[in-house]
Amino acid sequence: MLLRQFTRAPNNMNLIRRIATNAILKNQTVTTNIDYNQLVLVDVNDKNGYATVTLNRPPVNSFNLELMMALSRALDQVERNNSRGMILTSIIPNIFSTGFDIRELYQADERRLREFWSVLQDCWFKLYGSTYPTAASINGHNPAAGCFFALCCEYRAMVRNSKLGISGARLGISIPLPMIYTMRSVISTRQTELALTTGTLFTSDDALKVGLIDDIATDRSDAFAKCEAFLDRFKDIPPVSRGYTKRSVRQKDMEEIAANRQRDTDEFVRAVLNPEAQSSFAAFLGK
Numbered sequence: 381m382l383l384r385q386f387t388r389a390p391n392n393m394n395l396i397r398r399i400a401t402n403a404i405l406k407n408q409t410v411t412t413n414i415d416y417n418q419l420v421l422v423d424v425n426d427k428n429g430y431a432t433v434t435l436n437r438p439p440v441n442s443f444n445l446e447l448m449m450a451l452s453r454a455l456d457q458v459e460r461n462n463s464r465g466m467i468l469t470s471i472i473p474n475i476f477s478t479g480f481d482i483r484e485l486y487q488a489d490e491r492r493l494r495e496f497w498s499v500l501q502d503c504w505f506k507l508y509g510s511t512y513p514t515a516a517s518i519n520g521h522n523p524a525a526g527c528f529f530a531l532c533c534e535y536r537a538m539v540r541n542s543k544l545g546i547s548g549a550r551l552g553i554s555i556p557l558p559m560i561y562t563m564r565s566v567i568s569t570r571q572t573e574l575a576l577t578t579g580t581l582f583t584s585d586d587a588l589k590v591g592l593i594d595d596i597a598t599d600r601s602d603a604f605a606k607c608e609a610f611l612d613r614f615k616d617i618p619p620v621s622r623g624y625t626k627r628s629v630r631q632k633d634m635e636e637i638a639a640n641r642q643r644d645t646d647e648f649v650r651a652v653l654n655p656e657a658q659s660s661f662a663a664f665l666g667k
């Protein structure tokens with residue numbers, strides 16, 4: 381492959397220490413001894429300048445705080461390297477992500493939960509608000525939060541026989557505003573309401589029909605190739621004005637979410653800690 385690994389941070393321990401120090405200053409949970417560079421891999425194609433951001437937390441790429449932090453750092457890397465475009469994908473053959481790690485939510489420590497949400501918000505701003513072109517190569521099942529990240533991208537190709545959607549309603553989780561805005565930026569308000577209130581997981585055919593994905597792929601390399609073909613559409617478009625236009629289209633959503641960060645965090649914490657949701661998590665984990 382033509383992919384090369386981005387140069388690793390010169391001193392990984394310094395970065396981890398800096399994150400830990402920031403966390404202490406902000407009175408947040410400290411996570412140490414985590415190799416963030418391994419949880420999310422960032423590679424760049426020398427020929428076309430596209431970065432590939434690959435979720436790498438087997439067995440199912442469920443999002444705990446550490447994976448979320450790794451994604452946040454990976455998006456910083458893509459931004460810093462002035463990539464011509466970015467493809468978000470997963471290393472696991474038949475799974476893109478299974479959403480939030482239920483173990484992160486069950487009997488959660490409130491401080492860690494708040495930090496988890498805060499990093500998720502950062503990821504949203506970085507991905508939804510990115511000026512470079514973005515595409516999601518959905519190589520397998522993608523319920524819940526992984527679907528959310530895919531919807532932040534400008535294009536989605538998904539392999540056949542996978543399921544995609546936001547299943548939160550089934551777990552007794554009320555769906556936060558940023559999720560609603562993000563889905564509404566892709567499909568109609570009517571379809572968004574239906575999808576979110578029923579917790580529908582769409583087959584690839586149905587996802588295509590409703591507009592949640594742009595293409596069905598035969599396998600993961602076809603999905604990836606389709607994403608590259610999408611990014612190629614911007615090859616001759618001046619990137620600065622393109623990026624400005626994309627930001628302008630998304631600006632209103634971003635301003636509203638920025639103005640309500642604290643309220644959203646409080647609502648998330650309340651939603652996760654509510655007894656109905658906690659018993660769903662317990663049932664999922666067989667407790």
Ligand SMILES: CCCCCCCC/C=C\C=C\CC(=O)SCCNC(=O)CCNC(=O)[C@H](O)C(C)(C)COP(=O)(O)OP(=O)(O)OC[C@H]1O[C@@H](n2cnc3c(N)ncnc32)[C@H](O)[C@@H]1OP(=O)(O)O
Nearest residue numbers: 440442478479480481482501504521524525528548558559
């Ligand atoms: C600005 C701020 C913006 C904020 C907006 C936020 C928007 C967020 C949007 C939505 C959020 C929703 C909340 C969630 O994400 S809750 C998680 C919901 N996820 C699910 O319900 C998916 C559950 N998983 C499955 O349905 C299956 O795993 C499937 C994806 C179909 C794959 O099936 P299969 O290949 O058969 O794999 P297994 O089910 O056997 O799984 C293997 C083991 O992994 C464990 N597992 C799976 N998912 C999770 C998970 N989410 N958390 C923790 N553990 C998980 C599973 O139990 C198996 O474990 P074991 O081998 O020990 O039995």
